[in-house]
Amino acid sequence: MSDAVVGRDAELAALVRALDRAAQGDLAVALVAGEPGIGTSRLVDALAAEARGRGIRVVWAEARDDQHAPLRLWSPVERALCARGPGPSVTCQRRSGWELLDLLVAGLADAAPVVVALDDLHWADEASVWVLERLPRRLAGHGVLLVGATRGEPGATPLTDVRRQADPVVELEGLDLDAAERLVDALALAGPVDAPTWSSAPAATRCSSASSWRWATGATGCRRPCPTC
Numbered sequence: 001m002s003d004a005v006v007g008r009d010a011e012l013a014a015l016v017r018a019l020d021r022a023a024q025g026d027l028a029v030a031l032v033a034g035e036p037g038i039g040t041s042r043l044v045d046a047l048a049a050e051a052r053g054r055g056i057r058v059v060w061a062e063a064r065d066d067q068h069a070p071l072r073l074w075s076p077v078e079r080a081l082c083a084r085g086p087g088p089s090v091t092c093q094r095r096s097g098w099e100l101l102d103l104l105v106a107g108l109a110d111a112a113p114v115v116v117a118l119d120d121l122h123w124a125d126e127a128s129v130w131v132l133e134r135l136p137r138r139l140a141g142h143g144v145l146l147v148g149a150t151r152g153e154p155g156a157t158p159l160t161d162v163r164r165q166a167d168p169v170v171e172l173e174g175l176d177l178d179a180a181e182r183l184v185d186a187l188a189l190a191g192p193v194d195a196p197t198w199s200s201a202p203a204a205t206r207c208s209s210a211s212s213w214r215w216a217t218g219a220t221g222c223r224r225p226c227p228t229c
Contacts, residue, residue, distance in 0.1 A: 005043055027144055031150065031166040032147070063119070115144075117148075120150070
């Protein structure tokens with residue numbers, strides 16, 4: 001198990017079952033949700049690694065909080081599909097959301113089995129979410145896994161219809177004490193951690209003071225000195 005998903009065995013297993021369905025030729029939709037820093041992107045990345053290990057193509061896209069142009073979320077997916085060369089029913093010229101939807105349906109069906117990983121969906125523009133809501137209906141019967149990561153925060157894009165269609169919806173919570181300790185041990189064995197890496201680590205692994213760890217359970221204790229404090 002990757003250090004990035006220590007303590008997330010059950011959650012990753014649920015996502016892998018969705019991957020299994022796509023590998024068998026069925027459409028699957030999955031959503032990972034949680035508070036900032038809890039590891040939603042890491043979990044989707046672990047699923048993507050599993051898919052690549054099976055020889056299944058993964059296309060990754062992410063929404064940005066500083067880029068809200070309509071349909072921008074889908075630009076990397078569109079480029080990846082068009083780079084393969086248009087299939088018999090794929091045109092790589094589009095001007096509207098409906099045309100993009102047609103392109104994605106034809107391209108993903110042709111590329112199946114394929115995983116489309118969509119990160120930071122809470123920042124997605126309304127038009128991009130509109131396309132995501134309609135893709136599952138159009139891709140039924142094709143080996144495509146649509147998996148997204150989102151987090152709840154003020155101003156986050158509603159994903160009500162996406163949640164309704166997703167199976168599973170994985171709601172991440174804090175690690176239990178045992179899992180948090182194993183993650184801390186794994187990080188300690190990895191050696192010194194630079195400031196940017198440490199600041200982006202899950203809250204459960206950061207220091208609550210100069211000489212103690214903050215555990216995901218909310219408890220604090222001086223289990224061992226913090227290697228970066």
